[in-house]
Amino acid sequence: MADKVSVEERLKTNYNATGVAVMQAMYGDDYLSIGGNASTDELAALAGITQDSLVLDVGCGIGGPALRLASSVRCPVIGIDLVAGSASEAQRLANHRLLGNLASFTAADATALPLGSDSFDVVWGQDAWCHVPDKPTMLTEAARVLRPGGRIAFTDWLAGTGMSGAERAAALDAAVSRHAASAERYHDLLAEAGFTAIEYTDISDVFTEQYRAVYRGLRDRKAEFVDRFGARVYTIVADVNGTILRGFEGAAITGGRFLATKA
Numbered sequence: 044m045a046d047k048v049s050v051e052e053r054l055k056t057n058y059n060a061t062g063v064a065v066m067q068a069m070y071g072d073d074y075l076s077i078g079g080n081a082s083t084d085e086l087a088a089l090a091g092i093t094q095d096s097l098v099l100d101v102g103c104g105i106g107g108p109a110l111r112l113a114s115s116v117r118c119p120v121i122g123i124d125l126v127a128g129s130a131s132e133a134q135r136l137a138n139h140r141l142l143g144n145l146a147s148f149t150a151a152d153a154t155a156l157p158l159g160s161d162s163f164d165v166v167w168g169q170d171a172w173c174h175v176p177d178k179p180t181m182l183t184e185a186a187r188v189l190r191p192g193g194r195i196a197f198t199d200w201l202a203g204t205g206m207s208g209a210e211r212a213a214a215l216d217a218a219v220s221r222h223a224a225s226a227e228r229y230h231d232l233l234a235e236a237g238f239t240a241i242e243y244t245d246i247s248d249v250f251t252e253q254y255r256a257v258y259r260g261l262r263d264r265k266a267e268f269v270d271r272f273g274a275r276v277y278t279i280v281a282d283v284n285g286t287i288l289r290g291f292e293g294a295a296i297t298g299g300r301f302l303a304t305k306a
């Protein structure tokens with residue numbers, strides 16, 4: 044419990060107004076994750092999302108994936124995020140873009156969804172669940188709100204087997220992902236939560252390359268970042284992201300895409 048509270052505190056600092064603004068400058072569009080619309084489109088195609096699918100985006104950030112689904116596929120999406128400011132910014136963007144009829148957002152914890160059972164066609168996650176310490180409860184909640192035959196579709200940062208000791212711990216900690224699951228652990232947890240037809244794709248190379256580009260952009264645009272956020276923030280951000288990149292390159296952090304069906 045104390046651990047959960049400390050992770051929540053770190054997440055709320057990480058994703059405070061400055062943190063979100065820095066990530067926006069690094070990642071672009073409405074995303075707090077690295078793959079952007081291309082990653083959303085790929086997962087949507089894999090999950091077979093159509094305009095008739097009711098989607099729940101768990102860990103929606105400021106709405107990047109959900110707004111993309113609402114604007115491109117035209118499906119209804121509900122997004123939830125632990126950070127109230129992010130959920131309200133997502134709602135503001137949805138309303139501003141006249142997508143409020145399709146996309147709605149609320150603050151909630153992935154492990155205690157304030158939503159009815161058997162309601163959704165797809166539970167979606169885009170690079171968000173690595174932060175959640177209690178993955179068994181999160182996946183049980185995902186299974187509960189899905190209708191029978193509904194699908195869970197997510198990409199995530201995973202715990203790889205690379206690096207060791209303090210270096211490995213630093214990489215996972217920089218990503219606020221000390222509780223990241225390995226691909227095998229996710230597979231087991233999905234099965235325990237009642238999912239079948241579990242498909243996994245290793246996307247570590249894609250994530251590593253994307254993170255290299257993000258880090259390169261951060262260094263190339265140093266003057267712009269310093270001007271906007273100050274030298275102290277730039278130094279912290281460059282340091283943290285350098286540590287994360289080393290984590291990807293050393294395979295302490297890997298990437299995976301999962302699709303599974305609620306029995």
Ligand SMILES: C[S@@+](CC[C@H](N)C(=O)[O-])C[C@H]1O[C@@H](n2cnc3c(N)ncnc32)[C@H](O)[C@@H]1O
Nearest residue numbers: 074075076102103104124125152153169171174
């Ligand atoms: C890397 S960001 C990704 C956001 C979004 N999926 C995107 O692709 O832009 C991770 C998000 O997960 C959220 N998050 C972390 N733990 C959570 C939890 N227990 N419940 C709900 N959201 C959570 C964070 O607040 C953050 O917005």
